[in-house]
Amino acid sequence: MSLIKQKKKILLVIIAVIAVSAIILSFALKKDDAIATINGKAITKDDLYNEMVKQYGSETVDQLIANKIVASEATKQKITVSESDVNKQIEKLQESYGGEEAFNSALESNNTTLSAVKEDMKNYLTIKKLLEPEIEITEEEMKTYFEENKDSFAQAEQIKASHILVADEKTAKEVKQMLENGGDFPALAKEYSTDDSTKDQGGELGYFSKGDMVTEFDNAAFSLPVNQISDPVKTEYGYHIIKVEAKKEAKEANYDDSKAEIKEQLLEQKIDTEYTTWLEEKKKDYDIKNTLAEV
Incomplete structure (x- = not known):
């Protein structure tokens, strides 16, 4: 999977988390207001809130907990992500969607905003900086990846x-x-x-x-x-x-010319697979209580 495609996958996850979180949090207020009726019987915000919590609540809170752990670990290691870093990744996402207009349409159709996606992209880039020193990518891995994906580097x-x-x-x-x-x-x-x-x-x-x-x-x-x-x-x-x-002009795939891109793609893949293990280990250092997990 190319870096752009990988980032596009990340955006879809980000959008899903933001959309669900926004729904749950928005209905936490004035929950007894009717949002619909059927034969005169009200369906309240309380009804919808409870249903959303049952379906998505625990998962969403888990994500918020994970974000807090990432932020805390970044502070310990004095890791920061600049606005410029975030904007570069957003530009790649826009390119993967066929331009800024198509990208913005995707945000709108998923009831989220550019600023919200930027915040979650910043979180992802922080995770990347936290995990990268712990990940080893060998020359042999890179050469194997190149041979298996040579067409994509031409x-x-x-x-x-x-x-x-x-x-x-x-x-x-x-x-x-x-x-x-x-x-x-x-x-x-x-x-x-x-x-x-x-x-x-x-x-x-x-x-x-x-x-x-x-x-x-x-x-x-x-x-x-x-x-x-x-x-x-x-x-x-x-x-x-x-x-x-x-x-x-057309160019044939060349390993030396593609090494930086290959390394980046392998890094993205390893972060994707190793993040869960890293997070579970870090959770042991924190006193965490998620009451929705018990519902």
Whole structure:
């Protein structure tokens, strides 16, 4: 599993924990208020709270206890996680979701916020710093991992491009003419593009490989020289004006070039498997009482 995919898995866990915790805590107040009725009989916040506690309460409190232990151990070892560290991981998560807009939609659909995810990412990075000194990764492990996952370390040909998407050919030709007359591509993208996910960034699509886009777009983009602008390209989405900004040649997998990434991926895997054991050992040093565990 790649680092980005691993982090995406972590985000899903974070979202689940935050969502459940928020529900349980929100219904802890004014529990006797009715939230629904059926044939005049009320279903109260107290009813819902009790049901949520039965299903998720103990697990959620266990997570909160774990977070407190992690924070305490970090303080003992003078471990800190900077805002910059957190933001770098959030950027990788956004990339794994296909951009900031898709990432924010995932947060919204799961009733959580960016600030809440950042807090839990900070907790995860703290765990990583606590466990990393105790984890050994050998050269043999790294070479074996490389051989078993060689395809993932190869780099396909990639291009970096921007586009302006419009609904009809007439508008596309008008935009192309404006560009030929010296018009600014990002400014015209903001004004004319119907692609809401990229227009405010000047139509930027970032780097992508062949096969990531629809066939007509791919064929046009990969045939363009750098800094050239295409004629209108018709796809199922409308008409595109494409500008290629940079290219990366295909590269075969190389162990020496990939060592840092391999080590990071193995570290992520080992943290995932060893965290539970580490936490259970640390719990022995704390006086812990979880009354929900007895319900």
